[in-house]
Amino acid sequence: MKTRDRLRIAMQKSGRLTEPALELLTRCGLTFRQSRDKLFCFGEGEPVDLLLVRDDDIPGLIAQGVCDLGIVGRNVLSEFQLTAGCELAPLSELRPLGFGRCRLSIAVPQELDYHGPQQLEGRRIATSYPGLLGEWLRTHAVDAGVVMLAGSVEIAPKLGTADAICDLVQSGGTLVANQLREAEVLLESEAVLAGSLTLPVDERGDMLELLLKRLDGVIQVRESRLLLLQTSRHTLEAVTRLLPGGPQPTLLSVAGQPDQLMLQALCAGEVSWRQLEEIKKAGAREMYVLPVEKMLV
Ligand code: ATP
Ligand code: ZN
8 A cells, every 4th residue: 555645634624623723724834725615625835635524533543544643632632542442553742732722620510519529439420531531530539430421411410310520611601501510620621733653754754843843833923922122222221121021132233323222022922001111111112012923943
């Protein structure tokens, strides 16, 4: 069988992760030809194609070698790692991607006065994550029944089929609507780039390395701002002291104005009006805050 020479990424066809994953790949310079209602999207510029599937299938597709990479929730990846058969290739989390944040939590009926894992002893807990829940129960030496449900886990206590649930929580609105409250957080999740532990050592491997570098460039600067300002040499120290965190600023001289300097600083997060006003008071002028799109170091 001929091995693939193009990199293939599995991602969710339609759901919470679809739009942000596509946006991220686009920012990495990847564009795709096929319409999105198809299973397969052919990469136009770079040799990278997409396979659009249900998120639950993504780890399996990577483990079987059908895809090299996948964009999937840590919750789905970790569950797979705990429950997949050992005949499949082990997977690893290559990069956290910073979107699709949620947590896997145990929630109990609001009226229960919860004060620790031991209270779950002998209870039935409904979940779609038997692997992660089982591991947590073992770690906390709790003997509880695990009721496996594929969906609508949150209504199980009301139906009387479980005493508590273990499910994904984002805002907590669904829990409140079902008279439940969060009792334990088992996993902090976000979308991750998953890949096989044994990466290909060929053109695909080279492309993968390039993609990881681009991803790092996009992820690192996503929240960054470039701050530009002018200051005179004698206010430079006061201005520099107020700069939000980041690497050392760059100083440029201003033509025809030997006392003036142009300062350029990469700031790790948002720069607020308050901060700008303080820096201005310290002697800065002509201040600009710019979003950063790409970074290659
Ligand atoms: P599919 O049809 O692909 O199986 P799904 O219903 O399993 O879709 P979504 O609801 O789109 O999947 O969620 C995909 C991922 O988004 C989850 O696995 C999780 O990592 C993340 N996520 C973020 N917030 C939430 C939330 N409030 N509820 C569920 N998942 C969330
Ligand atoms: Zn799913």
